[in-house]
Amino acid sequence: MTSRLTLAALFAAALITPAAAVQGQPRKPLVEFEMMTWPEVKDALAAGKTTALFYTGGTEQRGPQNVNGGHNLMGRVIVRTIAEQLGDAIAMPVLPYTPNNASAALPGTIGLTPELLKGILERLSEQSIATGFKTVVLMGDHGGGQPNVYAEVAKSLSEKYAAQGVKVLYCDAVYSTANADFDAYLKANGFPSSSHAGIPDTSTMLYLGDGTWVRLEQLPNAVGDPVPTGPRGAAPDANAQPRKNNGITGDARKASKELGKKLFDMKVEHAVKQIKGMTGR
Numbered sequence: 001m002t003s004r005l006t007l008a009a010l011f012a013a014a015l016i017t018p019a020a021a022v023q024g025q026p027r028k029p030l031v032e033f034e035m036m037t038w039p040e041v042k043d044a045l046a047a048g049k050t051t052a053l054f055y056t057g058g059t060e061q062r063g064p065q066n067v068n069g070g071h072n073l074m075g076r077v078i079v080r081t082i083a084e085q086l087g088d089a090i091a092m093p094v095l096p097y098t099p100n101n102a103s104a105a106l107p108g109t110i111g112l113t114p115e116l117l118k119g120i121l122e123r124l125s126e127q128s129i130a131t132g133f134k135t136v137v138l139m140g141d142h143g144g145g146q147p148n149v150y151a152e153v154a155k156s157l158s159e160k161y162a163a164q165g166v167k168v169l170y171c172d173a174v175y176s177t178a179n180a181d182f183d184a185y186l187k188a189n190g191f192p193s194s195s196h197a198g199i200p201d202t203s204t205m206l207y208l209g210d211g212t213w214v215r216l217e218q219l220p221n222a223v224g225d226p227v228p229t230g231p232r233g234a235a236p237d238a239n240a241q242p243r244k245n246n247g248i249t250g251d252a253r254k255a256s257k258e259l260g261k262k263l264f265d266m267k268v269e270h271a272v273k274q275i276k277g278m279t280g281r
Helices: 002-023 038-046 070-086 114-131 148-164 173-188 199-208 216-221 257-279
Strands: 051-056 089-091 135-140 167-170
Touching (some): 070 257, 114 135, 135 173, 135 257, 148 167, 167 257, 173 257, 199 257
Parallel strands (some): 051 135
16 A cells, blocks of 8 residues: 555656746746737737737748758747847747748648738738737748848838838848858858758758757758859759759758857847847837
């Protein structure tokens, strides 16, 4: 009987101890809209957290080594961290679809058209304004649709709601500026050229992921088609002969957690700086 009671006591302690440990720790500020209750959102707005951060991800093939939802997984951590650093912002749910086209040859992509994205961004922004947010910030992790759609929505809605003291802003630095700086760092340090499913995204997923976002056994062979000339996200050169057609543009074999941390920090730093500048903080 004693042994049974002892086992029961140990089992109960195992259930209680984690909760008690959590209760003894300081609670992190709530900054994710989907993880808050409506009274918590209402209290946060009343306390001055009146900036809504909309981050678009994207569902697309990312080479044989990276999971298709990489943009969404990275985006959630990035936008949450931006909200934490701003102090007066709430991260809205990451939009998992952006402009792209599905392919049966590389079946990992589900996309919208730019026109659909524009309508969705307009609706989401206006819903946030109706909720009580005074500033809405649009930004994204996927090149498709940027910057035209985001900038157009921000401009038109800012004009529409200016009389109410509402601003809708487009933060492009989290994508364009951060990626340009990181590409320059890679080039200066002798890393191979890459873009889609290359060193930048693969490294960030290695750093932020829990070991399930990147198939480590695929990294030694993570090299694909030549990097096209032109801006990031440009289509492959018409005359270029693909080497692999495996979804990778360039060479991702030297991706690492260390490089991922560097790019992650760049994205957050550039975004926070730009948002503060646009809002006069």
